[in-house]
Amino acid sequence: MDFNLFRGLTNNKLCFNLLLMLCFFVFLCSGVIGSGLAIFSKHRIQDTFLYRYSLNGYPYMAHHGDWFAGKAVGMAILNLAGLTVNVYVTHLHAEYSRETDSYLPHRVVQAWELQQFIRHTSTGADVVIMGGDLNMHPQDLGCRLLMSYTGLRDCYTETAKFDGCENGITLIADNLFVGKNELIPFEKGIRIDYILFKGSSKTNVYCDFMSTTKGSVPGHPLPYSDHEALTAELRLESKIPAQTGSDKTQDTPTEKLAELVDTLTEARTEVKVGLHCAERMRYTAARTGVMGLALLFLELAIAAVPCFTLGAEQPFPRISFYLLAALCFVILLTTSLLYIFYTMELKSLQGAEDQMRLSVGSLQEKLRGFPVAQPHNAPQRSPVEKLPSALDAEE
Amino acid sequence: MDFNLFRGLTNNKLCFNLLLMLCFFVFLCSGVIGSGLAIFSKHRIQDTFLYRYSLNGYPYMAHHGDWFAGKAVGMAILNLAGLTVNVYVTHLHAEYSRETDSYLPHRVVQAWELQQFIRHTSTGADVVIMGGDLNMHPQDLGCRLLMSYTGLRDCYTETAKFDGCENGITLIADNLFVGKNELIPFEKGIRIDYILFKGSSKTNVYCDFMSTTKGSVPGHPLPYSDHEALTAELRLESKIPAQTGSDKTQDTPTEKLAELVDTLTEARTEVKVGLHCAERMRYTAARTGVMGLALLFLELAIAAVPCFTLGAEQPFPRISFYLLAALCFVILLTTSLLYIFYTMELKSLQGAEDQMRLSVGSLQEKLRGFPVAQPHNAPQRSPVEKLPSALDAEE
Numbered sequence: 138m139d140f141n142l143f144r145g146l147t148n149n150k151l152c153f154n155l156l157l158m159l160c161f162f163v164f165l166c167s168g169v170i171g172s173g174l175a176i177f178s179k180h181r182i183q184d185t186f187l188y189r190y191s192l193n194g195y196p197y198m199a200h201h202g203d204w205f206a207g208k209a210v211g212m213a214i215l216n217l218a219g220l221t222v223n224v225y226v227t228h229l230h231a232e233y234s235r236e237t238d239s240y241l242p243h244r245v246v247q248a249w250e251l252q253q254f255i256r257h258t259s260t261g262a263d264v265v266i267m268g269g270d271l272n273m274h275p276q277d278l279g280c281r282l283l284m285s286y287t288g289l290r291d292c293y294t295e296t297a298k299f300d301g302c303e304n305g306i307t308l309i310a311d312n313l314f315v316g317k318n319e320l321i322p323f324e325k326g327i328r329i330d331y332i333l334f335k336g337s338s339k340t341n342v343y344c345d346f347m348s349t350t351k352g353s354v355p356g357h358p359l360p361y362s363d364h365e366a367l368t369a370e371l372r373l374e375s376k377i378p379a380q381t382g383s384d385k386t387q388d389t390p391t392e393k394l395a396e397l398v399d400t401l402t403e404a405r406t407e408v409k410v411g412l413h414c415a416e417r418m419r420y421t422a423a424r425t426g427v428m429g430l431a432l433l434f435l436e437l438a439i440a441a442v443p444c445f446t447l448g449a450e451q452p453f454p455r456i457s458f459y460l461l462a463a464l465c466f467v468i469l470l471t472t473s474l475l476y477i478f479y480t481m482e483l484k485s486l487q488g489a490e491d492q493m494r495l496s497v498g499s500l501q502e503k504l505r506g507f508p509v510a511q512p513h514n515a516p517q518r519s520p521v522e523k524l525p526s527a528l529d530a531e532e
Numbered sequence: 533m534d535f536n537l538f539r540g541l542t543n544n545k546l547c548f549n550l551l552l553m554l555c556f557f558v559f560l561c562s563g564v565i566g567s568g569l570a571i572f573s574k575h576r577i578q579d580t581f582l583y584r585y586s587l588n589g590y591p592y593m594a595h596h597g598d599w600f601a602g603k604a605v606g607m608a609i610l611n612l613a614g615l616t617v618n619v620y621v622t623h624l625h626a627e628y629s630r631e632t633d634s635y636l637p638h639r640v641v642q643a644w645e646l647q648q649f650i651r652h653t654s655t656g657a658d659v660v661i662m663g664g665d666l667n668m669h670p671q672d673l674g675c676r677l678l679m680s681y682t683g684l685r686d687c688y689t690e691t692a693k694f695d696g697c698e699n700g701i702t703l704i705a706d707n708l709f710v711g712k713n714e715l716i717p718f719e720k721g722i723r724i725d726y727i728l729f730k731g732s733s734k735t736n737v738y739c740d741f742m743s744t745t746k747g748s749v750p751g752h753p754l755p756y757s758d759h760e761a762l763t764a765e766l767r768l769e770s771k772i773p774a775q776t777g778s779d780k781t782q783d784t785p786t787e788k789l790a791e792l793v794d795t796l797t798e799a800r801t802e803v804k805v806g807l808h809c810a811e812r813m814r815y816t817a818a819r820t821g822v823m824g825l826a827l828l829f830l831e832l833a834i835a836a837v838p839c840f841t842l843g844a845e846q847p848f849p850r851i852s853f854y855l856l857a858a859l860c861f862v863i864l865l866t867t868s869l870l871y872i873f874y875t876m877e878l879k880s881l882q883g884a885e886d887q888m889r890l891s892v893g894s895l896q897e898k899l900r901g902f903p904v905a906q907p908h909n910a911p912q913r914s915p916v917e918k919l920p921s922a923l924d925a926e927e
Contacts, residue, residue, distance in 0.1 A: 163886070163887075163890065164886070165883065166879045166880075166882065166883045167879075169872055169875060169876055181890075181894070181897070182890060183889050183894050184652075184890070184891065184894065186648050186649075186652050186887075187586075187883065187887075188583065189584070189586065191584065212652070254582050255650075257579075257581050257607070257651055257653040258652040258655075259848075260653075260655040260656030261655030261656060405717060411550075459854050463858070479562060479565060481564055484561045484562075485561075488560065488561045488582065489560065491558070491559070492558075492580050492581075492582075495558065495577060495579075495580060495764075496579065499576070499577075499578050499579065502576070521533075
């Protein structure tokens with residue numbers, strides 16, 4: 138949401154109440170056009186961090202606008218009576234067509250980076266909460282990847298009490314801002330906004346109540362937004378010491394590991410499809426560029442003819458020459474930019490695929506029951522007391 | 533380093549030995565032109581993560597090339613006999629002139645993002661090691677920011693034994709690839725490459741030995757690279773249980789906090805200077821664009837004159853009209869792209885400044901001795917057992 142727009146809207150009752158209730162907020166700007174993510178909190182925000190996804194659609198798909206909005210994941214760290222609470226907020230690339238979703242590899246890579254970010258930054262957190270428009274159905278690959286890797290649980294499926302739209306849908310057909318065609322084949326709507334949570338070795342978290350808004354603002358014809366708002370009431374319970382154990386010693390069960398390997402393999406396949414598409418697009422850009430260059434040379438050759446055969450008349454009108462030269466210039470410029478863009482896309486996809494491969498290897502090693510902690514090419518050592526030259530960093 | 537180039541160089545003795553010695557590696561690609569970061573390890577790499585800096589120079593400064601190289605920080609997680617070791621590798625934007633360093637705000641923001649990344653991802657690590665070309669002298673703002681915020685210590689100042697170039701310099705004047713002008717006013721060279729480390733509540737880390745290469749490869753006229761290579765030998769010692777305490781209970785001493793606030797304030801000032809520059813550049817781009825547009829309208833008006841005064845001769849040759857129109861088009865295109873680019877730069881700088889402001893506030897509150905963990909607008913609660921509607925996420 139544009140923060141200036143939001144600021145301008147404070148005469149709106151919801152926004153005004155929100156600002157009255159919540160003393161602390163952080164606005165994490167990620168886009169070209171002023172878009173970004175916002176977190177409002179009753180409790181002091183201790184620290185923040187923003188991670189911009191490496192892939193986010195294409196700049197030439199301006200009518201979709203995702204590239205310009207600059208999708209990212211933001212984090213805010215709160216301290217609630219001694220407990221560290223990591224709150225994440227994100228917005229992934231939209232799905233414009235369920236059948237021919239050309240953005241699927243980008244969204245899968247975004248889900249991959251999202252789970253990496255949450256997993257690596259929440260190690261010290263007692264409670265983890267993530268809210269966002271994931272633009273994915275609950276059973277979609279990205280959702281499964283995110284939830285199985287991070288261990289986050291869905292408020293909607295875990296809540297004790299729910300009050301809201303049927304099946305928890307957040308993009309409803311009755312919304313005036315939503316085109317009915319977008320929802321085909323889901324007549325009533327889809328659930329693509331989530332609040333996810335998890336506890337830790339110190340804290341249990343339960344979802345007591347969840348609700349969504351149900352269309353228009355009461356007493357007004359228009360809704361607040363194109364999506365329904367979600368609210369969750371979470372209850373934190375400190376674990377009794379006997380229950381408490383280090384996270385590191387709690388191994389993931391074998392079947393969960395196997396499921397994770399399957400999900401990761403599926404994600405790799407999707408990313409490989411994306412890689413193939415990006416390679417094809419880059420090849421097309423290169424070929425078009427070469428054709429533009431050939432056309433320019435051809436034109437120069439034709440223009441040179443009257444110079445050699447002095448007195449001969451130029452067979453084409455001069456204006457067409459200038460227009461053709463301008464066309465060649467535009468083709469060359471556009472294809473060069475596209476070539477660079479597709480190269481960057483390829484590198485990001487390849488990077489994600491490499492990291493996924495490494496993770497699959499690591500998980501499979503765990504599954505086979507290998508001692509993961511063991512140095513690979515060294516004899517077994519006693520618990521680390523001294524590791525001479527164990528770690529040499531080369532610059 | 534280009535990985536394909538690296539692969540091609542395996543007949544080089546150093547590379548060959550490196551590949552023989554180290555079974556595991558990860559290449560984290562971050563740039564347009566195949567550049568990136570690499571980590572080689574004797575021990576299995578469990579997990580990786582890459583964070584691309586939001587600011588990294590300007591694409592039109594192609595002769596400097598930093599923008600195209602896409603600077604980032606990469607992380608690899610190793611498991612050494614039960615200890616989690618987080619290894620970071622990075623490369624910050626180069627400093628081309630010590631006196632008029634127009635990239636300083638970018639480098640400060642990179643150092644800010646680097647410390648954020650390390651701090652937030654290393655919470656669960658027993659040992660943290662960071663190696664990289666920081667392109668900053670030891671007393672530079674970015675270095676102080678990084679080391680005081682993360683608690684990382686410099687191998688060079690902590691090592692028990694050192695063998696290498698005088699004062700640990702890594703960019704030496706004798707290197708054939710280094711221009712003497714780059715080093716003015718430091719005749720012999722500068723120290724801009726580092727290996728930093730820290731332990732945890734479970735592990736003490738000591739640097740027993742550090743060395744740098746000293747110019748050319750023995751027996752060859754050329755050096756391996758334009759920078760000298762660093763090697764460090766670290767010794768890990770597990771802390772005895774009595775020593776062990778939770779990291780959270782170890783408060784940072786007041787003087788350290790005050791120093792950190794000072795460093796952060798200095799960084800904010802530098803970022804504000806960058807903001808001012810970016811605003812000025814964006815204004816210049818906008819003004820030039822408007823002038824280009826005015827020129828185009830003027831030209832169209834002149835072209836329209838003969839149409840209204842039928843039969844009147846066009847006062848200028850036709851070719852100059854086409855050239856002028858092409859010039860206007862190029863000006864408009866360039867200034868539009870520059871305007872978008874400077875807007876993105878402004879947003880990244882503003883985002884970093886906002887985050888720094890928030891951190892200064894949080895640190896100052898700690899300094900004043902306020903109960904940081906306390907909810908701001910709620911009465912004091914007993915240790916968290918139930919926090920009804922404490923956390924409402926709004927989508």
